[in-house]
Amino acid sequence: MKFFSSDKLKEFGIFFFLIIITILVLVVFSIQASNKNQNLEKINSSLDNTYLKKTLIEITKNLKPRFIYFEYTSKSGDTHQSVIDNLKITKEEKKEILNTILKEKKLKTLNVNQKFIFKIDNLSKEKIIEFRVETGKKNEIIFTKAFDGKKFNSKIITKNFIKKVVYKETVIDGSLYKSAIDLGISANIILEFARLYGFQIDFQRDIWKNDSFQIIYEEFINENKEVIDTGEIIFANLNLQDKDYQLYKYQYDENKIDYFDENGKSIKKTLMKTPINGARLSSSYGKRKHPILGYTKMHTGTDFAAPTGTPIMASGDGKVTKAGWCGGGGNCVKIKHNRKYQTVYAHMSKFGRGIKKGVRVRQGQIIGYVGSTGLSTGPHLHYEVIENGKKVNSQKLRLPSGKILKGKERKEFEIAKIKIDVLKSNLILSLN
Numbered sequence: 001m002k003f004f005s006s007d008k009l010k011e012f013g014i015f016f017f018l019i020i021i022t023i024l025v026l027v028v029f030s031i032q033a034s035n036k037n038q039n040l041e042k043i044n045s046s047l048d049n050t051y052l053k054k055t056l057i058e059i060t061k062n063l064k065p066r067f068i069y070f071e072y073t074s075k076s077g078d079t080h081q082s083v084i085d086n087l088k089i090t091k092e093e094k095k096e097i098l099n100t101i102l103k104e105k106k107l108k109t110l111n112v113n114q115k116f117i118f119k120i121d122n123l124s125k126e127k128i129i130e131f132r133v134e135t136g137k138k139n140e141i142i143f144t145k146a147f148d149g150k151k152f153n154s155k156i157i158t159k160n161f162i163k164k165v166v167y168k169e170t171v172i173d174g175s176l177y178k179s180a181i182d183l184g185i186s187a188n189i190i191l192e193f194a195r196l197y198g199f200q201i202d203f204q205r206d207i208w209k210n211d212s213f214q215i216i217y218e219e220f221i222n223e224n225k226e227v228i229d230t231g232e233i234i235f236a237n238l239n240l241q242d243k244d245y246q247l248y249k250y251q252y253d254e255n256k257i258d259y260f261d262e263n264g265k266s267i268k269k270t271l272m273k274t275p276i277n278g279a280r281l282s283s284s285y286g287k288r289k290h291p292i293l294g295y296t297k298m299h300t301g302t303d304f305a306a307p308t309g310t311p312i313m314a315s316g317d318g319k320v321t322k323a324g325w326c327g328g329g330g331n332c333v334k335i336k337h338n339r340k341y342q343t344v345y346a347h348m349s350k351f352g353r354g355i356k357k358g359v360r361v362r363q364g365q366i367i368g369y370v371g372s373t374g375l376s377t378g379p380h381l382h383y384e385v386i387e388n389g390k391k392v393n394s395q396k397l398r399l400p401s402g403k404i405l406k407g408k409e410r411k412e413f414e415i416a417k418i419k420i421d422v423l424k425s426n427l428i429l430s431l432n
């Protein structure tokens, strides 16, 4: 007997080979499977990793800017608390900011249109790291979080602004006021312009189509290029039916600034022709049928229709001789200017602040407001001029002018005038 026949050995070899193959396959599969599990575990554990989590938050956080600003302008009815309540911060932080504001003397009372700017730090638990509160056009208080992060330090700062001289001109289209507003001239300047020309021009009747004006005045500009205030008018010219009415600002003494025409004559007259701005002459001096009484009667004054509440100015310097009820004239004010002239203002809704019998008033000062008191069909000012005890037509008065520059003052004025004319040419050149 052959113990190991070659055939048997062959059979055994194949069998052995198959077993080895099977084991190898099993081993490879099991290694792969365990790798799979390990990978899954790795991914799961990675997602649980707080470090990665943190990184993701950092990444998304960094997509938003770290610092943002919140601006708020106070409205009527607001309190410091209601202003702060607009912020998305904790109660404790709100309280801290409120206390900081109230500790500042200048901020005890909240004004309407007061501007607040809060700087918010998105990465910090206590969000507000800085805030500013306006205390005027040119000042603000800035509060900055102290290093210890516990309280705010305050500092009053003057906002950066520059004075700029501007030139504007236009053809008057419709009303002077509208044309000026369209040019971006601020209301203060328009009112001053109207007041200065009020001595010689009736804005309702004297302005025709194609009339024009030029003006040079000062503006204060802040770092945001916003006009924060206006200064003085330096020059103006009103061209009416091809006639120029120029005025130059001139300082002829310490603290004495006035406006003069090109001949050195003050544009101020003893009395103003129109003691009200933006009004329409609705009834002139003369005979007319009285709108309430019905019969023809002498109208001894000039009526200017204007909305209730429009300010009425003293047409000249003088002393108030009456501020009270005048029957048909309603609430009225009477002013004695000098031995020759007196003026009367009737139908007022109310008197100006401090206006009562015996008080001295300056030309242009507000003495009352348009109304419809007494015998009146609608809000208007009834204006009378009394010359030597007799009522006269205010619109036809030849009024003596104010100061006329002479001698040394005149010479200095001529130099000041040339300087302004040069300034004007330069400003016009820079427009083109």
Ligand SMILES: [Zn+2]
Binding pocket: 283, 299, 301, 302, 303, 381, 382, 383
């Ligand atoms: Zn009248």
